[in-house]
Amino acid sequence: MTKMNIMKNLIVQKYGGSSVADPDRIKNVAKRVIRYKQEGHSLVIVVSALGDTTDELLDLVGQITENPQDRELDMLLATGEQISVALLAMAIHSLGHEAISFTGAQVGIVTDASHTKARILDINSKRIEKELAKNKIVIVAGFQGVNLNQDITTLGRGGSDLTAVALAKALRAPICEIYTDVDGVYTADPRIVPNARKLERISYEEMLEMASLGSQVMQARSIEVAKKFNVTIHVRSSFHNQEGTLISEEVSSMEEVLVSGVSLNKKEAKVTVCDVPDKPGVAAKIFGDIANADVNVDMIVQNVSRTGQTDISFTVDSTELKKAIKAVEKVARGVKAGQVVSDEDIAKVSIVGVGMRSHTGVAAKMFEVLASKKINIEMISTSEIKISILIRKAHAEEAVRALHDAFELGKNKK
């Protein structure tokens, strides 16, 4: 094959940990890969660590130290993907096809030196191109790279998706397939909304909002990179052959759609700092200290002040609530604010859609729907293509179903 033909027929496929959880699943992945090969495609396969490998390794770490060095953590965790790629290469080979496995370092995935959350600087794809030209299936360890000092780095959560997208960009692959244990991106969680519909297409922007709203399908970072370099992603299941959801640039047909999906996150908690002096710099001080405590804040609301004092509320991931309260109570005393109150009985419901950009009244409709169900809205936060609200946890599913119905998401729009 000429180099041009190789790249034209190239597919980058990424298989997550659940897709390669045990030898039988690895063999299934091998069969799928070979089917594509037999259809005439060149293939670069990115693999995550086997199911629970990472947890097992972290368990060993926990028995040795509470504060592992980031460089050594990367050295350790990178072995997970190295195991997967070798086993997948063996499985493909045992079925009579040529495959060759590589670590991130071996295929020149060069990153900065930020261990455990490195950023890819460059990919030297020569070795991959050489092996593709020999008609081999190339298997690359996800999640890892190497810095300029030859130290092994890892890319942080969802890093294997990032590896796949970056390789698709470097190799100019027409498509990057992300295989996972869900069928694609849905208008809402099918466990809550029985008539939730799998989306055929979604824009990068919408998918980014979905990711930040708690959708586990893909991490925000790899979608950002795909958007930047216009890499078309196909999210699909590794357990059957049905099409999943394409993530790409907005196309004209998308504009017809007002709202693409409703999402729900029940894993946040609300923190309120009462009686905060309404002076410049106070909010900056509070959220600066929270950030220094390594707590990620999601929604922030500050009421209009009429008395020289105001209440500031924000949400954090429930798992970080204790850490957040500790940091906030300290800074609250420092800025002479009042009590700090927390509330875990909340749910965040969001609607997402690029159509909101050009349509007014979406927020009004959302609030009406909830009012008609007598669901009280406690906080609101909006972006150009998203509206999130905070309500009592008990009303979460009802709100999602009502919004899904009201925006007619169950109906096929094509």
Add this chain to the structure above:
Amino acid sequence: MTKMNIMKNLIVQKYGGSSVADPDRIKNVAKRVIRYKQEGHSLVIVVSALGDTTDELLDLVGQITENPQDRELDMLLATGEQISVALLAMAIHSLGHEAISFTGAQVGIVTDASHTKARILDINSKRIEKELAKNKIVIVAGFQGVNLNQDITTLGRGGSDLTAVALAKALRAPICEIYTDVDGVYTADPRIVPNARKLERISYEEMLEMASLGSQVMQARSIEVAKKFNVTIHVRSSFHNQEGTLISEEVSSMEEVLVSGVSLNKKEAKVTVCDVPDKPGVAAKIFGDIANADVNVDMIVQNVSRTGQTDISFTVDSTELKKAIKAVEKVARGVKAGQVVSDEDIAKVSIVGVGMRSHTGVAAKMFEVLASKKINIEMISTSEIKISILIRKAHAEEAVRALHDAFELGKNKK
């Protein structure tokens, strides 16, 4: 520290799989390493894979294919040592000392391309020297290297010992310590001979014979390399602080010692090909075919022929007996030999000592001792510094004790 001082105070230490079998043992190794550091030594630590990691990985392979590619096996198995080095670096760091871990590839252990049994071509020790100069404890993954194509290779059984010896040579370390689960090299197996004595010193040649006679302390290959480059080895236990056994060149005091040890191997089987035509080339044909079947032959005896036909006997490792018989039966038919008979009820007893070179009568004394115990000798094989005999298995321990007594090995010679 100046480079010269670093090298003068350098110790290369190697810890085997049993020494790092779990987090507690890894922490113990960390403490030992730190003690040496505090005594003013520079340290390069070579580590094997955690206890049963290799077996677990091979079990995964077994569920996928019976014929894994050697390149992918190396890719897979090399992760075992990578895990160990990262964990040991964390353990040392958690005790307040600076350590840095490396794969074989990262410290420039360049090998040939013979996957699963690669030979070290060169070590580019610059990165290690750089980190030692920063006063860090350097931890290197044993058993592995990288070929000129940047593919990961492994060094075969006992490969971590080889890594340690080769690094000691490359870094000009005055000593290479091999930590293991035995106390050192003994005059005989202490489980058989209660007054067996730990040897303070042994020569490379004697240790080589010991290794080939079934001693599990060190593999022959790393001793060969140590001998070639005159690297002094100290074999000792990682579970206490007592001195073990020094392996070095012969020194004058050694020459006084006639026999250094008695060894026993009960894991061989004898194969006899009867009525072999006594013509040139027949033995070559038989043993050529056995070698082609990948069976290692140990002792070989051919009786004097008076009838134009002869019997040829040889021993193989019991685990390879079936494979050997299959190969031998085929070639026996080819050369028109007679029956092939095998016997697993045998034991090999050997005495080893550089003193044999300059003393006659050692063999005679050995045979006398066995005769006095009415133990029949079935095969004899000798080298310059070793005599091995084959006897019935039932007499094995008795023979070892009698020889140990007769050559006065229990007495301290110093």
